[in-house]
Amino acid sequence: MASSRTYDLTFITATILEWKPILTNECYKDIIIDSLRFLVSQQRIQLNAFVIMNNHLHIIWHIFQPFTREQVQRSFLRYTAQMVIRELRNNNPDLLNDYFVGAADRKHQIWERNPLSVAIWSEEVLRQKLDYIHKNPVKAGYCLYPEQYKYSTAAIYLGLPSDWDFVTPCYL
Helix, strand or coil: CCCCCCEEEEEEEEEEHHHHHHHCCCCCHHHHHHHHHHHCCCCCCEEEEEECCEEEEEEEEEEECCCCHHHHHHHHHHHHHHHHHHHHHHHHHHHHHEEEEECEEEEEECCCCCEEEEEECHHHHHHHHHHHHHHHHHCCCCCCCCCCCCCCCCCHHCCCCCCCCCCCCCCC
């Protein structure tokens, strides 16, 4: 990839309310995966990398026109929050109480407001963000090697088999 390439990628970090580890349960991670798969299938995004941790996630994606980053990010977080709340209401109502906020516009909240969103403007920044995403599970003690963690794109970047056929890697 030439250093003069125009980058149109965004790195986002979204955190669960008060860093609660709800995403320890794979059914909630699968809600996120299904939503990302949907966004790709509807040609709203090109998904380049992700990791879903127990209390936050990191994504690198490209947003397709006519959609904006704000629209896609807002709808993604809103939808995944609604699905997690529905799952909690149906299967774990006691845990749902941990996400009660009683705000004027919502009873429960899953994601912290104002997720971090950073434009990727160079190959150096892309490399740093990919490295950060893929090493996050190792740093957290979930695995010894990045490619061992299921809810990450690290294996794809090493050319290993992966369940994430909807991801388009950014090879450097």
